[in-house]
Amino acid sequence: MKKSLSQKPARKPRSSQFEMTPAMEARMQKAMVSIGNIADKQARKDDKVQREARMAIAETFDAWLDWLEETAPDQVEEVFFELGCFATATNRRRMFKHAKAPEGVAGRAQEQVDQWKAEEEAAKAGAAEEVHGKFSDAESDG
Numbered sequence: 001m002k003k004s005l006s007q008k009p010a011r012k013p014r015s016s017q018f019e020m021t022p023a024m025e026a027r028m029q030k031a032m033v034s035i036g037n038i039a040d041k042q043a044r045k046d047d048k049v050q051r052e053a054r055m056a057i058a059e060t061f062d063a064w065l066d067w068l069e070e071t072a073p074d075q076v077e078e079v080f081f082e083l084g085c086f087a088t089a090t091n092r093r094r095m096f097k098h099a100k101a102p103e104g105v106a107g108r109a110q111e112q113v114d115q116w117k118a119e120e121e122a123a124k125a126g127a128a129e130e131v132h133g134k135f136s137d138a139e140s141d142g
Contacts, residue, residue: 065100077102084109085116 020028068076080101084092092113096106 077105080105081109085112
């Protein structure tokens with residue numbers, strides 16, 4: 001008695017690597033260019049909106065300072081102090097040339113910035129010393 005087992009046809013192994021045809025590559029390239037153009041256009045729109053927002057704040061700042069001088073004159077110095085603390089050195093110098101900037105606030109802001117820098121350097125030095133101490137302890141244990 002013969003056993004008749006039907007044999008399955010041998011499958012060709014699938015190619016594990018996908019290969020794009022030149023037409024597919026051309027369509028992909030065109031799609032990528034299109035996506036890049038859309039993203040660029042959106043980024044330029046977003047930049048414009050942010051530029052306009054900053055301009056609106058800048059144009060309103062003097063009117064707000066005038067109102068602040070009338071309603072809470074002591075707050076004008078605080079505003080300039082806080083802005084000066086977070087400005088770059090160049091912007092800080094420019095900022096304190098403003099007609100409404102109170103005298104002495106530039107020095108006060110610079111002192112605060114110097115204090116923050118000193119605290120940051122001390123923290124870095126403390127962290128470096130701690131790392132060095134752990135390294136020395138590890139060497140002496142080994």
